[in-house]
Amino acid sequence: MGKAARKRQQGPTLAEKVDPYELYQESVQGVEFELDFVEQTFTDIRGRNPRRIREDFCGTAQSATEWVRRAPGNEAIGVDIDPEVLAWAWEHNIAPLTPDQKQRIDLLPEDVLTVDARGFDVVQAFNFSYWFFQERADMRRYFANAWHSLGADGVLFLDAFGGYEAHRCQREKTKMDGFTYIWEQAAYNPIAAEMVCFIHFHFPDGSKLNRAFSYNWRLWGAKELRELLAEVGFRRTRMYVQAFDEETDEPVDRFDETEEIPDYASWIAYLIAEK
Numbered sequence: 289m290g291k292a293a294r295k296r297q298q299g300p301t302l303a304e305k306v307d308p309y310e311l312y313q314e315s316v317q318g319v320e321f322e323l324d325f326v327e328q329t330f331t332d333i334r335g336r337n338p339r340r341i342r343e344d345f346c347g348t349a350q351s352a353t354e355w356v357r358r359a360p361g362n363e364a365i366g367v368d369i370d371p372e373v374l375a376w377a378w379e380h381n382i383a384p385l386t387p388d389q390k391q392r393i394d395l396l397p398e399d400v401l402t403v404d405a406r407g408f409d410v411v412q413a414f415n416f417s418y419w420f421f422q423e424r425a426d427m428r429r430y431f432a433n434a435w436h437s438l439g440a441d442g443v444l445f446l447d448a449f450g451g452y453e454a455h456r457c458q459r460e461k462t463k464m465d466g467f468t469y470i471w472e473q474a475a476y477n478p479i480a481a482e483m484v485c486f487i488h489f490h491f492p493d494g495s496k497l498n499r500a501f502s503y504n505w506r507l508w509g510a511k512e513l514r515e516l517l518a519e520v521g522f523r524r525t526r527m528y529v530q531a532f533d534e535e536t537d538e539p540v541d542r543f544d545e546t547e548e549i550p551d552y553a554s555w556i557a558y559l560i561a562e563k
């Protein structure tokens with residue numbers, strides 16, 4: 289029996305059957321924790337609950353969807369330049385919402401550099417997507433757009449990572465339920481601070497979905513990002529760095545506000561900017 293016939297007999301592999309967006313949501317995103325952080329931090333700083341959120345680089349809009357599900361007064365707009373991923377978001381995440389929840393969410397197929405949607409309590413860009421912007425002028429333009437999009441006491445929520453491991457090519461495997469998630473830093477050019485990263489998914493039947501997602505990012509430093517945020521008018525920025533368990537040295541689900549950390553091999557933080 290030839291290869292093609294054998295394949296027909298065995299049926300499709302797991303890699304052929306899965307939906308990469310589903311796997312992305314399951315392995316990369318943690319929207320419950322993220323939104324808890326946004327809600328608590330905004331309330332601590334502003335003394336009121338946030339209501340209107342704009343999720344930039346929203347992709348499948350998992351966070352925007354969860355936000356409108358959380359409370360009857362919550363509203364969300366997702367912005368993404370790719371109409372294909374937004375179509376997926378409408379079909380898989382927004383369709384199951386109640387009519388009332390659907391009325392409080394919208395998705396805009398636009399560029400975050402030019403989108404004109406204003407009056408938000410929170411603009412959020414997570415999972416480092418804003419690092420697509422590799423030129424200072426573009427990052428400045430993005431921060432200026434976010435500043436104009438926020439209401440008078442609005443807050444921009446970003447994340448950032450660093451540490452000496454961030455400057456090295458490496459692969460990190462995480463076992464998930466029914467598949468393995470692999471994060472690969474495949475190339476890094478320290479002159480341009482440019483990195484190429486991939487997400488791969490591997491399956492128990494031996495099949496692989498290599499390079500399911502790929503990213504070309506600039507590895508930005510916290511200091512230069514904060515300088516740019518100040519330049520476009522944000523009054524104050526704060527860093528909240530993920531804490532480590534003192535015994536196991538593993539990262540835990542807690543982010544502490546700080547201005548100084550040791551030279552960790554790797555760290556992840558929220559960077560927030562107050563209008």
Ligand SMILES: C[S@@+](CC[C@H](N)C(=O)[O-])C[C@H]1O[C@@H](n2cnc3c(N)ncnc32)[C@H](O)[C@@H]1O
Pocket residue numbers: 316317344345346347348367368369370373398399400401414415417420
């Ligand atoms: C990795 S996904 C982010 C998904 C999700 N928000 C998360 O936190 O994991 C990055 C998304 O950014 C979108 N994107 C890239 N450049 C953009 C731009 N200039 N304006 C709007 N969306 C953009 C891509 O289409 C892609 O869906």
